[in-house]
Amino acid sequence: MSAHPVTPAAGPAGPPALRVRNLSVGFGRSGADPVVSGISFEVAAGECLAIVGESGSGKSVTARTLLGLAGADARVQADEMSIAGASVLALSEASWRRRRGRDVGLVLQDALSSLDPLRPVGREIADSLRLHTTLAPAERSSRVLELLDSVGLPDGELRSRQRSGELSGGQRQRALIASAIALDPPLLIADEPTTALDVTVQAQILELLERIKRRGTALILISHDLAVVSRIADRVAVMSNGRIVETGPTHEVLGRPRHAETRAMVAAVPAGKPRGTLLAAPRAAGPAAPATAAAAAAAAAASAATSAATATPRPARAAAPDIGPAIVLEATGLTKGFRMPGGTRLLAVDDVSFRLERGTTLGIVGESGSGKTTTARLVLALSAPDHGEVRVLGRPWSSVSEQDRRPLRTSVGAIYQDALGSFDPRLSVRDILRHAVALDGPRRPDTGRPALFGAHNGEAQARVAELLDRVRLSPALLDRRPLELSGGQRQRVGIARALASRPQILVCDEPVSALDVGVQAQVLDLLDELQRELALSLLFISHDLGVVQHVSDRVAVMNEGRIVEQADAPSFFASPTHPYTRRLLSAVPRLP
Amino acid sequence: MSDLELQAELGLGARRQGATRRPRRIAVAEGLAGAVALFLVLSAVMPQLVAPGDPLAIDPLQAFQPPSLPHWFGTDESGRDLYTRVVHGTGNSLLIGVLATTIGLGLGVLLGTLAGMLGGFVDFTVNRVLEVLFAFPGLLLALLVILIYGPGVATATIAVGLSTAPGYARIIRAQLVQVRSSAFVEAATVQGLTPRRILARHILPNTLAPLLVLATLGVGQAIVWATALSYLGLGAQPPAAEWGAMLSAGRTYITSAWWMSFFPGLFIVLTAVTATTLGRAIERRMRHA
Numbered sequence: 027m028s029a030h031p032v033t034p035a036a037g038p039a040g041p042p043a044l045r046v047r048n049l050s051v052g053f054g055r056s057g058a059d060p061v062v063s064g065i066s067f068e069v070a071a072g073e074c075l076a077i078v079g080e081s082g083s084g085k086s087v088t089a090r091t092l093l094g095l096a097g098a099d100a101r102v103q104a105d106e107m108s109i110a111g112a113s114v115l116a117l118s119e120a121s122w123r124r125r126r127g128r129d130v131g132l133v134l135q136d137a138l139s140s141l142d143p144l145r146p147v148g149r150e151i152a153d154s155l156r157l158h159t160t161l162a163p164a165e166r167s168s169r170v171l172e173l174l175d176s177v178g179l180p181d182g183e184l185r186s187r188q189r190s191g192e193l194s195g196g197q198r199q200r201a202l203i204a205s206a207i208a209l210d211p212p213l214l215i216a217d218e219p220t221t222a223l224d225v226t227v228q229a230q231i232l233e234l235l236e237r238i239k240r241r242g243t244a245l246i247l248i249s250h251d252l253a254v255v256s257r258i259a260d261r262v263a264v265m266s267n268g269r270i271v272e273t274g275p276t277h278e279v280l281g282r283p284r285h286a287e288t289r290a291m292v293a294a295v296p297a298g299k300p301r302g303t304l305l306a307a308p309r310a311a312g313p314a315a316p317a318t319a320a321a322a323a324a325a326a327a328a329s330a331a332t333s334a335a336t337a338t339p340r341p342a343r344a345a346a347p348d349i350g351p352a353i354v355l356e357a358t359g360l361t362k363g364f365r366m367p368g369g370t371r372l373l374a375v376d377d378v379s380f381r382l383e384r385g386t387t388l389g390i391v392g393e394s395g396s397g398k399t400t401t402a403r404l405v406l407a408l409s410a411p412d413h414g415e416v417r418v419l420g421r422p423w424s425s426v427s428e429q430d431r432r433p434l435r436t437s438v439g440a441i442y443q444d445a446l447g448s449f450d451p452r453l454s455v456r457d458i459l460r461h462a463v464a465l466d467g468p469r470r471p472d473t474g475r476p477a478l479f480g481a482h483n484g485e486a487q488a489r490v491a492e493l494l495d496r497v498r499l500s501p502a503l504l505d506r507r508p509l510e511l512s513g514g515q516r517q518r519v520g521i522a523r524a525l526a527s528r529p530q531i532l533v534c535d536e537p538v539s540a541l542d543v544g545v546q547a548q549v550l551d552l553l554d555e556l557q558r559e560l561a562l563s564l565l566f567i568s569h570d571l572g573v574v575q576h577v578s579d580r581v582a583v584m585n586e587g588r589i590v591e592q593a594d595a596p597s598f599f600a601s602p603t604h605p606y607t608r609r610l611l612s613a614v615p616r617l618p
Numbered sequence: 619m620s621d622l623e624l625q626a627e628l629g630l631g632a633r634r635q636g637a638t639r640r641p642r643r644i645a646v647a648e649g650l651a652g653a654v655a656l657f658l659v660l661s662a663v664m665p666q667l668v669a670p671g672d673p674l675a676i677d678p679l680q681a682f683q684p685p686s687l688p689h690w691f692g693t694d695e696s697g698r699d700l701y702t703r704v705v706h707g708t709g710n711s712l713l714i715g716v717l718a719t720t721i722g723l724g725l726g727v728l729l730g731t732l733a734g735m736l737g738g739f740v741d742f743t744v745n746r747v748l749e750v751l752f753a754f755p756g757l758l759l760a761l762l763v764i765l766i767y768g769p770g771v772a773t774a775t776i777a778v779g780l781s782t783a784p785g786y787a788r789i790i791r792a793q794l795v796q797v798r799s800s801a802f803v804e805a806a807t808v809q810g811l812t813p814r815r816i817l818a819r820h821i822l823p824n825t826l827a828p829l830l831v832l833a834t835l836g837v838g839q840a841i842v843w844a845t846a847l848s849y850l851g852l853g854a855q856p857p858a859a860e861w862g863a864m865l866s867a868g869r870t871y872i873t874s875a876w877w878m879s880f881f882p883g884l885f886i887v888l889t890a891v892t893a894t895t896l897g898r899a900i901e902r903r904m905r906h907a
Binding site: 406432433436442444450451462 | 812823824
């Protein structure tokens with residue numbers, strides 16, 4: 027193990043805000059493997075340490091332990107664990123309660139469930155003041171307003187009376203940060219503070235955290251995404267399997283990653299990587315992986331200048347079948363409105379037009395509420411447009427009845443953000459794929475039912491095996507239910523199901539948003555490979571401009587129901603014209 | 619900030635373990651319930667095997683015998699062996715319970731499916747009718763039916779079935795509406811399944827599977843209600859070997875011959891507890907499956 031005792035670059039005199047030496051945390055039986063084993067780090071006042079790692083690497087358990095929240099059955103051992111010079115090792119629950127909020131604050135990922143939905147936000151923030159200070163009620167509320175103002179929530183009077191459900195995602199996260207810094211703790215721990223947020227909001231929250239850091243608070247930022255933390259972290263510690271495998275100043279770790287785990291994480295960041303570059307490098311790859319910052323920057327420049335990327339030449343696409351038109355999907359003047367409470371009508375999609383060429387990817391990017399999911403539903407004919415039309419393979423699609431549309435359904439596959447929800451919870455992976463395969467197969471002449479149905483039908487089995495192989499899933503998973511699979515595996519099953527009917531078009535609605543950056547990289551690589559081999563046309567909908575940049579031939583940006591800019595990817599990213607697009611682009615997390 | 623949520627997230631591993639490793643107490647209870655259920659079913663199907671005597675055979679010389687070796691549960695005022703009568707009454711009680719639940723469930727499925735699938739006016743009407751039925755306590759509704767059609771086993775069964783139907787209908791409707799708008803049904807539409815196949819393959823199984831649990835729980839409740847009606851003299855009539863009727867007959871002698879009401883009562887309780895325990899066991903399995 028290479029536990030590098032890290033010393034802050036230029037710490038002021040006095041004890042560091044946090045010092046941890048040789049910390050191990052285990053759960054359950056004493057013989058079980060520890061979740062965190064022997065990690066050491068230090069954070070000085072006004073410094074930001076980012077702990078990055080994939081899910082299951084032990085980073086969140088580390089954060090919880092620093093707050094005394096590892097859980098009743100946790101076994102915590104360390105040579106030293108001290109906050110601002112005072113040891114917090116083996117504290118009683120009562121003394122932890124006194125310290126939490128005062129000595130160390132916590133910001134969680136999911137602000138919606140971290141704030142009580144029934145209590146006004148102001149009261150939530152005032153809680154820690156009430157518990158830890160002797161301020162009078164009037165002083166408390168004026169301090170709350172101050173806090174709200176300092177986290178960039180103006181109209182404090184109004185905000186403090188609202189409940190968490192009445193705030194937007196970014197506002198909630200700000201309110202949560204306000205409650206974490208209410209007592210001005212010397213140490214603030216932020217666990218995936220921006221994961222659920224839109225990129226522009228994410229950028230604002232990171233800016234806010236940086237401001238707090240500059241005021242002298244020590245900040246620990248926990249994330250699975252290197253690009254996000256690289257903005258504000260002074261130092262990075264990479265965790266894998268409960269150990270810190272690499273640590274050092276941010277620019278050094280990102281510029282010259284030494285450990286394979288770090289290199290994989292650097293490579294997995296999609297923004298600025300040209301199409302066809304593999305994001306998920308094989309783990310055992312030697313020193314070659316094009317992962318240095320210089321290489322990435324060069325690649326980004328290359329992709330911006332021209333689509334002829336040089337990093338990893340992309341194998342030529344399978345020749346598109348000569349059947350059918352070159353435009354496989356066409357939307358013209360799509361409009362869809364919803365009635366809002368109060369009688370007003372909201373145009374979720376307003377005069378949206380686009381064309382998807384055979385074998386290419388059209389990326390539709392927009393923040394939450396921009397109308398991109400409604401667009402996906404219109405394209406999938408799950409709801410009918412008020413005006414406008416969708417045509418698939420040159421044939422009418424949105425304007426005909428479901429019965430007339432059904433024969434064409436096999437040409438349009440779909441994968442969803444919530445892969446788990448898109449599967450019947452009673453079915454195993456085998457059943458899911460078997461049903462999908464049967465739909466595509468020939469029909470029995472007598473009954474019109476699918477011929478490829480029975481459980482022992484050899485042809486159906488062979489096809490299921492082939493699909494599994496395509497999405498790189500082990501046949502051992504066949505008898506599991508999606509609930510028992512990991513997020514990445516679920517999405518692969520979803521892709522396999524979509525491919526069963528041999529579609530020409532694949533509609534991907536936020537297919538990787540719920541996944542870790544590392545898993546996201548694998549799924550994006552898989553989609554790219556499938557597109558090349560099967561000549562698929564992809565409609566790729568995402569809130570993540572970095573992902574869209576990596577996968578798209580053409581990009582459309584949606585804002586408030588309208589497409590504000592649409593162009594071929596190279597020129598789009600080289601010279602965005604619309605101000606909203608420019609704002610979006612500047613907010614995309616990138617490696618420095 | 620909710621510490622609870624933190625704990626829940628951290629406790630994930632522990633919770634998953636707990637799901638597979640059931641506490642021993644529950645496992646024992648489930649085993650016991652299974653054994654009792656086996657005995658009850660055997661008594662219902664082949665009472666002669668469990669108690670070879672005649673439940674109606676009178677022997678006035680043996681009247682009011684307390685529990686003893688020849689008469690395990692004692693005898694009643696006509697000298698009939700109570701053990702034989704209780705065992706032979708099992709079939710009746712179970713049949714009433716199962717039939718009543720079937721009637722209730724059948725009606726519930728019908729109404730719930732109509733409301734959930736057709737929506738609009740039908741949904742509105744069914745919901746208002748259900749609300750009216752909900753306004754009556756269940757047993758009162760059963761009494762109303764018996765008042766109109768006269769006492770008897772058949773009427774009591776139908777009455778109990780009718781009074782449990784609204785609850786089932788409500789649950790089925792809610793479940794149906796939820797499943798119908800779920801993401802996997804939309805995914806099936808996108809795959810190109812016909813509405814009929816989506817209904818048969820996805821919507822109905824996911825709506826009805828939870829009903830299995832409810833029905834098992836319901837059988838216990840229906841038996842208690844049916845025996846309650848018999849006790850009031852509105853269901854099975856004496857001298858039929860039916861638990862409720864026997865309980866009622868024993869009431870007169872409760873101070874001198876406690877066994878006459880105790881053993882039929884014990885079996886009613888045992889049956890209801892068994893049905894509930896089995897229902898909960900199925901529910902747990904389904905949740906963790």
